[in-house]
Amino acid sequence: MTPKATTSLQQFINLLPTNDQKDSGLAQDVAQGLSQFPKKLSSKFFYDARGSQLFQQIMELPEYYLTELEHEILDKQRKEILFAFGTQEPFQLVDLGAGDALKTKLLIKELVSQQTDFNFVPLDISPRQVEHLLEELQATYPTLKVTGLAAEYVQGLQWLNEQSPARKLLLFLGSNIGNFAPGEAQQFLCELRRKLSPQDRVLVGVDLRKDPEKIRRAYDDAAGVTSAFNLNLLHRINQELSADFALEQFQHFAEYDPVEGAMRSFLISKQPQEVHVQALQQTFSFEAWEAIHTENSYKYSLRQIHEMAAACQYEVEDYFTDTTHGFADILLKPLP
Numbered sequence: 001m002t003p004k005a006t007t008s009l010q011q012f013i014n015l016l017p018t019n020d021q022k023d024s025g026l027a028q029d030v031a032q033g034l035s036q037f038p039k040k041l042s043s044k045f046f047y048d049a050r051g052s053q054l055f056q057q058i059m060e061l062p063e064y065y066l067t068e069l070e071h072e073i074l075d076k077q078r079k080e081i082l083f084a085f086g087t088q089e090p091f092q093l094v095d096l097g098a099g100d101a102l103k104t105k106l107l108i109k110e111l112v113s114q115q116t117d118f119n120f121v122p123l124d125i126s127p128r129q130v131e132h133l134l135e136e137l138q139a140t141y142p143t144l145k146v147t148g149l150a151a152e153y154v155q156g157l158q159w160l161n162e163q164s165p166a167r168k169l170l171l172f173l174g175s176n177i178g179n180f181a182p183g184e185a186q187q188f189l190c191e192l193r194r195k196l197s198p199q200d201r202v203l204v205g206v207d208l209r210k211d212p213e214k215i216r217r218a219y220d221d222a223a224g225v226t227s228a229f230n231l232n233l234l235h236r237i238n239q240e241l242s243a244d245f246a247l248e249q250f251q252h253f254a255e256y257d258p259v260e261g262a263m264r265s266f267l268i269s270k271q272p273q274e275v276h277v278q279a280l281q282q283t284f285s286f287e288a289w290e291a292i293h294t295e296n297s298y299k300y301s302l303r304q305i306h307e308m309a310a311a312c313q314y315e316v317e318d319y320f321t322d323t324t325h326g327f328a329d330i331l332l333k334p335l336p
């Protein structure tokens with residue numbers, strides 16, 4: 001195959017605004033989130049180039065058990081998962097928030113070895129991640145059909161539906177669903193349902209409830225990588241919105257609420273201070289020890305997942321857990 005023909009099997013589509021950084025939604029999120037009480041910022045803005053790199057490091061930390069558990073599921077049960085979906089007809093494997101697709105690559109390897117006809121669609125809000133993944137896949141699987149999508153979840157899915165009616169297996173791995181508050185998670189699953197047909201399936205990776213100490217340590221590691229990841233959000237605001245956050249005047253704090261199953265991360269202002277955001281022409285005041293809520297990572301029971309699925313017109317068709325029952329990949333079937 002000539003290099004030209006090889007390249008044509010891959011395409012990169014960027015649906016995100018690229019020219020004006022303020023259009024990314026960051027400016028609006030900062031303006032709203034830092035004007036309210038309690039202050040908050042959306043975790044979707046963690047993933048600039050540096051944030052994505054730091055997240056790769058988090059996934060390798062001994063405390064961050066999530067990747068290892070889900071990796072075990074997709075490694076040991078990949079054949080069963082693909083069999084449950086049914087891969088005889090051509091389909092699209094859509095990875096929502098693909099990141100480095102570490103675990104998805106286990107499915108890709110299996111599908112390639114079975115000579116399955118499929119198109120891989122990694123979708124991520126971080127264009128750099130998608131481009132990087134495309135390069136890597138090109139080198140490993142030069143004949144794999146890949147459409148890299150830099151987009152927000154629903155926006156990307158909408159675009160895909162407009163392009164092709166092909167059957168889809170949506171992956172929503174890595175406990176991404178946990179970043180939504182429970183009401184938002186249900187809303188999101190319902191919104192996906194409206195964009196799917198009964199032949200499609202969704203595989204959702206869910207971090208299950210477990211020893212609260214183990215959960216807390218996963219978000220407050222000894223080496224301080226999660227702290228750097230959290231603080232990088234302020235660095236991003238400094239870079240993209242010309243703000244003057246002094247990073248050393250904020251500290252990372254993480255707590256787990258075992259009643260709600262809520263792992264929450266914050267950035268705490270260590271002293272009274274004012275921060276000016278030039279792009280917004282706004283100054284925000286912080287009291288000593290005031291918190292900015294930056295991330296939710298909700299943990300679920302299987303009962304909660306069944307309830308949420310039923311509320312959005314899905315049936316739990318199957319589910320796959322690791323040997324410790326700490327993590328589950330749930331296969332959802334849209335009901336007609």
Ligand SMILES: C[S@@+](CC[C@H](N)C(=O)[O-])C[C@H]1O[C@@H](n2cnc3c(N)ncnc32)[C@H](O)[C@@H]1O
Nearest residue numbers: 044047097098099124125126151152153173174
């Ligand atoms: C926790 S990582 C998980 C990555 C991968 N799925 C895994 O299981 O290892 C979350 C990924 O979702 C992406 N992401 C976060 N919010 C997003 C959004 N609203 N739309 C699209 N991608 C998003 C991030 O850039 C990041 O790569």
